[in-house]
Amino acid sequence: MKLHEDGYVVIPVMDANLVGIFRDAFVSAMTVFPEFRRDPDDPTRTVDGQLFGEKDSNHVMGGFGAFGNPASFHNPFVRNIRIFLRHAVIGFFQDFVERHFDEPVLMEQLFDRMCLRPAGTSTTREQWHRDLNPTALDGDVVLGGWINLDDDPQFFSCAPGTHHDVVAAVQQGSGFQKVQAPVSTEKVVVPPGHLLIFYQRLLHEVHPRRLKKPSFRQFVCWRITRHPGSTLQRHSIEQIVRDQAVPRLPSDQIPPIYGKNHASFHLHKPNGPISWSARLLQPCCVTGGMGHRFMKSLREYDMPMYRSYDDIETSLLTPQDSWSLPDASTFHWSVDNIMNMSILQHEPRMTLHLY
Numbered sequence: 001m002k003l004h005e006d007g008y009v010v011i012p013v014m015d016a017n018l019v020g021i022f023r024d025a026f027v028s029a030m031t032v033f034p035e036f037r038r039d040p041d042d043p044t045r046t047v048d049g050q051l052f053g054e055k056d057s058n059h060v061m062g063g064f065g066a067f068g069n070p071a072s073f074h075n076p077f078v079r080n081i082r083i084f085l086r087h088a089v090i091g092f093f094q095d096f097v098e099r100h101f102d103e104p105v106l107m108e109q110l111f112d113r114m115c116l117r118p119a120g121t122s123t124t125r126e127q128w129h130r131d132l133n134p135t136a137l138d139g140d141v142v143l144g145g146w147i148n149l150d151d152d153p154q155f156f157s158c159a160p161g162t163h164h165d166v167v168a169a170v171q172q173g174s175g176f177q178k179v180q181a182p183v184s185t186e187k188v189v190v191p192p193g194h195l196l197i198f199y200q201r202l203l204h205e206v207h208p209r210r211l212k213k214p215s216f217r218q219f220v221c222w223r224i225t226r227h228p229g230s231t232l233q234r235h236s237i238e239q240i241v242r243d244q245a246v247p248r249l250p251s252d253q254i255p256p257i258y259g260k261n262h263a264s265f266h267l268h269k270p271n272g273p274i275s276w277s278a279r280l281l282q283p284c285c286v287t288g289g290m291g292h293r294f295m296k297s298l299r300e301y302d303m304p305m306y307r308s309y310d311d312i313e314t315s316l317l318t319p320q321d322s323w324s325l326p327d328a329s330t331f332h333w334s335v336d337n338i339m340n341m342s343i344l345q346h347e348p349r350m351t352l353h354l355y
């Protein structure tokens with residue numbers, strides 16, 4: 001199986017029409033993020049008139065573009081895509097589990113980030129790394145990846161097969177483990193509407209690229225485990241869901257809205273965090289001129305919260321081997337239906353099994 005042999009796989013999950021719908025829902029979700037200020041006449045623009053997806057208007061600083069505000073983990077776009085993807089990947093995971101695990105396992109989805117890379121920005125070449133999962137238990141397999149929500153291909157730069165390397169240090173520390181550039185690398189194409197899945201242990205880098213158009217993706221992560229209990233989410237999934245808080249990432253890090261570098265040597269630059277915070281963030285998310293690098297929950301900010309999570313949704317975020325879900329294949333995916341969370345009322349239900 002390709003995922004097992006090479007350490008990654010790319011599978012189609014959405015046609016071009018659906019990519020457009022989910023991308024529009026991504027933008028719609030941004031237009032109501034309560035942490036940000038917007039043009040009152042056009043909520044797709046910042047107060048100084050820049051469209052989301054234009055340079056300097058992004059909801060996180062830096063070229064990587066992965067969000068860190070609490071609403072980005074609890075809005076209808078991201079919650080619908082969790083349900084959508086479970087249907088889209090279950091067949092693949094059934095096959096994977098049957099071939100590569102000798103004993104029964106469970107699967108959970110981990111919270112991960114929405115990502116928008118604005119036109120005119122660049123991702124900088126980051127060192128080759130493996131993503132570490134310090135809270136994973138013995139025998140766990142943690143698979144990351146993303147779904148491409150653009151009309152153009154995206155790319156993943158990796159060293160196939162290196163997830164088989166024996167790396168004792170891999171369970172230690174959080175974040176990522178930096179390594180020398182490998183000898184044999186591959187630039188993997190992730191076409192529109194395709195899902196990339198890779199072992200987090202696979203050696204990879206952030207693909208360096210300058211963008212002509214805004215680029216959208218949803219990062220995703222799954223853990224396959226023998227151990228019941230939500231280990232990677234030991235930081236209380238109940239509290240994250242109840243308060244609509246920023247969850248820890250699979251790397252056990254809390255996602256920031258700007259980097260350490262921004263907070264130090266870029267501080268007073270025209271587009272540094274002080275001016276960025278003042279232009280983009282609501283005043284309660286700013287202290288002493290600086291936006292909260294690690295944001296509080298929507299509850300703590302006393303901001304409007306999204307509807308509470310349904311049992312269907314929390315079941316996806318805890319290790320299980322079957323899930324009772326609304327039948328997504330008969331659901332009409334539209335931006336309105338996504339934004340209204342209509343999927344939760346959709347009948348009939350069906351049970352998806354890992355075995």
Ligand SMILES: O=C(O)CCC(=O)C(=O)O
Nearest residue numbers: 131144155156205206207
């Ligand atoms: O954005 C990229 O090119 C790679 C991102 C990455 O390192 C990851 O998904 O773990």
Ligand SMILES: [Fe+2]
Nearest residue numbers: 129130131204
């Ligand atoms: Fe990575």
